[in-house]
Amino acid sequence: MDPVILSRWQFALTTIYHFFFVPLTLGLGWFIVIWETIYVRTGNEVYKRLAKFWGKLFLINFAMGVVTGIVLEFQFGMNWSGFSRFVGDVFGVPLALDSLLAFFLESVFLGIWIFGWETVPKRLHLASIFLVALGSNISAFWILTANAWMQGPVGYMINEATGRAELMDFAALAFNPRAWLFFWHTISAGFTTAAFFVLGISAYHLARNQNVDFFRRSFRLAATIGLIAAVVVGVAGHVQGTYLLEVQPMAAAASEALWDTADPAPFTVVAIFDSTGKRETWSLQIPKALSLLYFFRPEGEVPGINQIQAEYETLYGPGDYVPLVALTFWTFRIMVGLGLLMITLGAYALFLAVRNWPSKWARWLKWIIWVIPLPYLANTAGWVLTETGRQPWIVQGLLKTVDAVSPNLEAGTVLLSLIVFVLIYAVLIAIDVYLLAKYSKAGPDAEKQESVDVAPSVVGAQG
Amino acid sequence: MSTEFLQTLWFILIAFLWIGFFFLEGFDYGVGILLPFLGRDDQERRRIINTIGPFWDGNEVWLITAGAAMFATFPNWYATLFSGFYLALVLMLLALIVRGVAFEFRSKDRRPTWRRTWDWMIFIGSLVPAILWGIAMGNLIRGVPIDASMNYVGGFSNLLNPFALLCGLSSLLIFATHGAIFLSLKSEEDIEARASATAKRLWPFALTSYIITVVVGFLATNIFDQITVIQIVLLLITGAALATAGWLISRLRNKEAFITTGVSIVFSTIALFASLYPRVMISSLNPDWSLTIYNASSSSYSLKVMSIIALIFVPIVLLYQGWSYYIFRERIGRESKLEY
Numbered sequence: 111m112d113p114v115i116l117s118r119w120q121f122a123l124t125t126i127y128h129f130f131f132v133p134l135t136l137g138l139g140w141f142i143v144i145w146e147t148i149y150v151r152t153g154n155e156v157y158k159r160l161a162k163f164w165g166k167l168f169l170i171n172f173a174m175g176v177v178t179g180i181v182l183e184f185q186f187g188m189n190w191s192g193f194s195r196f197v198g199d200v201f202g203v204p205l206a207l208d209s210l211l212a213f214f215l216e217s218v219f220l221g222i223w224i225f226g227w228e229t230v231p232k233r234l235h236l237a238s239i240f241l242v243a244l245g246s247n248i249s250a251f252w253i254l255t256a257n258a259w260m261q262g263p264v265g266y267m268i269n270e271a272t273g274r275a276e277l278m279d280f281a282a283l284a285f286n287p288r289a290w291l292f293f294w295h296t297i298s299a300g301f302t303t304a305a306f307f308v309l310g311i312s313a314y315h316l317a318r319n320q321n322v323d324f325f326r327r328s329f330r331l332a333a334t335i336g337l338i339a340a341v342v343v344g345v346a347g348h349v350q351g352t353y354l355l356e357v358q359p360m361a362a363a364a365s366e367a368l369w370d371t372a373d374p375a376p377f378t379v380v381a382i383f384d385s386t387g388k389r390e391t392w393s394l395q396i397p398k399a400l401s402l403l404y405f406f407r408p409e410g411e412v413p414g415i416n417q418i419q420a421e422y423e424t425l426y427g428p429g430d431y432v433p434l435v436a437l438t439f440w441t442f443r444i445m446v447g448l449g450l451l452m453i454t455l456g457a458y459a460l461f462l463a464v465r466n467w468p469s470k471w472a473r474w475l476k477w478i479i480w481v482i483p484l485p486y487l488a489n490t491a492g493w494v495l496t497e498t499g500r501q502p503w504i505v506q507g508l509l510k511t512v513d514a515v516s517p518n519l520e521a522g523t524v525l526l527s528l529i530v531f532v533l534i535y536a537v538l539i540a541i542d543v544y545l546l547a548k549y550s551k552a553g554p555d556a557e558k559q560e561s562v563d564v565a566p567s568v569v570g571a572q573g
Numbered sequence: 574m575s576t577e578f579l580q581t582l583w584f585i586l587i588a589f590l591w592i593g594f595f596f597l598e599g600f601d602y603g604v605g606i607l608l609p610f611l612g613r614d615d616q617e618r619r620r621i622i623n624t625i626g627p628f629w630d631g632n633e634v635w636l637i638t639a640g641a642a643m644f645a646t647f648p649n650w651y652a653t654l655f656s657g658f659y660l661a662l663v664l665m666l667l668a669l670i671v672r673g674v675a676f677e678f679r680s681k682d683r684r685p686t687w688r689r690t691w692d693w694m695i696f697i698g699s700l701v702p703a704i705l706w707g708i709a710m711g712n713l714i715r716g717v718p719i720d721a722s723m724n725y726v727g728g729f730s731n732l733l734n735p736f737a738l739l740c741g742l743s744s745l746l747i748f749a750t751h752g753a754i755f756l757s758l759k760s761e762e763d764i765e766a767r768a769s770a771t772a773k774r775l776w777p778f779a780l781t782s783y784i785i786t787v788v789v790g791f792l793a794t795n796i797f798d799q800i801t802v803i804q805i806v807l808l809l810i811t812g813a814a815l816a817t818a819g820w821l822i823s824r825l826r827n828k829e830a831f832i833t834t835g836v837s838i839v840f841s842t843i844a845l846f847a848s849l850y851p852r853v854m855i856s857s858l859n860p861d862w863s864l865t866i867y868n869a870s871s872s873s874y875s876l877k878v879m880s881i882i883a884l885i886f887v888p889i890v891l892l893y894q895g896w897s898y899y900i901f902r903e904r905i906g907r908e909s910k911l912e913y
Contacts, residue, residue, distance in 0.1 A: 183637060186651075187644065187652050188663075189656070192652075194655075202648060205641040206644070214893075220630065221626070224627065227910075229903075516652075518657070534667060
């Protein structure tokens, strides 16, 4: 086996896994901020209970995000030393900013939030969770800035003597339009993930008539945020897609399986590929529709895979510059399809909440628990699309993935670490889901007995 | 600012981040290692964990920041070190993963086996890094096989040489002592007494191990071939601090003892980085193949950007992190509210 392939699998799996936990953190933190703000302003205890109940789930999820995040930072150097040497000058800067501006903020203030319910003044406690939520969003910005640079390098120069990319313009890096598009798309996806998480769990209890007042409040907020966020994801995604056409035409063409340049270009609804994943055996197309989607008029040239391939060969020399089209095509459709479904579900949920729970419609509530996985699938599909659409490049146009791997790594070593990570991650996801399910089901009242807030004397007596 | 100045500045700043990391995480590793032995029942173990509860994650960020800062300012150092120490770091990551989730998960279920399991995870997750960081630092100073293109060419077993293993033992014992003293300062009654007694029992081993490590380093490696007065002074301060710690512990002056174990961690790390300078990774194959702050660094523009960032944000971080220690300055006793 090839250390490059194994390293790619390991990076893909550990990154996707990490990204199971991140979006929920990005959004749910703000839910808690909202509830705790209302609690501090009105003194209404129910909002404290809302903050505490959802806060507990937030913490279980957060812990997984933290520990799987360290793996990523180490892996750039461990498996991708060629990449690290080449890009460290540029890529390392947002990563360091991530630590200094975000990780410290999150970890220190989360400590204050967890342990400070009784110790610190209410406003300081509220400020702590606010800073945690802010920190997680700042963190998303910097890591997306780093990733956006890989998709389309800006503000750099190649040093001929060392053969490495060097940062020339920090502002260009930090105000990279692509990074900001990524940011709004990802943050709104985070809010969507959190909203559907809250919706699903709230609906579970509402369908059983448990803690109705409590869960109606969380359901209402989640429906509102969920609908808005799901629409924003779509809008930001669309803008990002049209931008992609300009700056990464190959990724755009591959996500649409558009083989040849066309004006007007047809939209492929579904397609079947052969085993190489790079040839189409059958497809269903709507004429002119792709041009319409990109330019809002039934004309306009969209470059095709074959033409871009030819262009890249003259530009970068012979080679295969086509990503795995079957994967980009289908992940794109899964992501968009789920996005549209979530907008519909968000509208239904908001309708329920606004119309005061008409029983005719409310009987569907028990099914809403199953909406929880939807944003997770969409997030994963989007992530896979972005990362595989760029292949064979690790840094678009500058460095190929095959040249980025650590040259001293042996296949057996990587295989060992890959197996180890898969095993431990499998165990941990089982435990994580078990705990999330347990605390979700238990509801806010069970918190007093089940949670960690057991009076010390009681536990002492048990011990 | 000249490039050489910036390179030296960043070498010092990275050393500073590692020093901060070892000083802070040193005691929470120590507490984690002592947890199964000093906590006699579930409630006692929870009290012990709660002494580091609000802090351990923030302490760990020092490591993340050190790694990211190396990536940004010395990409070749980061790339060579992390790809070279691959399996050791996989092991480290596993430990940090189980340790991190263990703190959060242990109290989420009442079954005693569940809690015991996570307690042992905290133990392993603290023990393994406490040893591995010592081994890593030992190899850093001893030199490792690095070829002309800056790649590590030794295997995993190459890292397990006697000198590095001794460094691992020393870091373990020093962290454990440091942790025991910290625990004695943050706990009450039985646990406080037990922690003090443990520190008293541990420090002679820490000191002995440290002395043996230095002697073996002197005899069996060439790290002291060009020893300077400054290095000797730094090494002596470390030893003296450890000895003083023992004396202070026996007089139950634990606050001062905590400072002295802290001093020993700080000065041994300074000694290490001072011996490296201006190299960052020593090639045991050919001195010319060593990585230095000159051939491993980023461009001066990146270093400048990073300097401005560090100048603004490091003081802010130090302030609020320090303040969080002030907020949770109370000892954890029987009546304290336990979160983990």
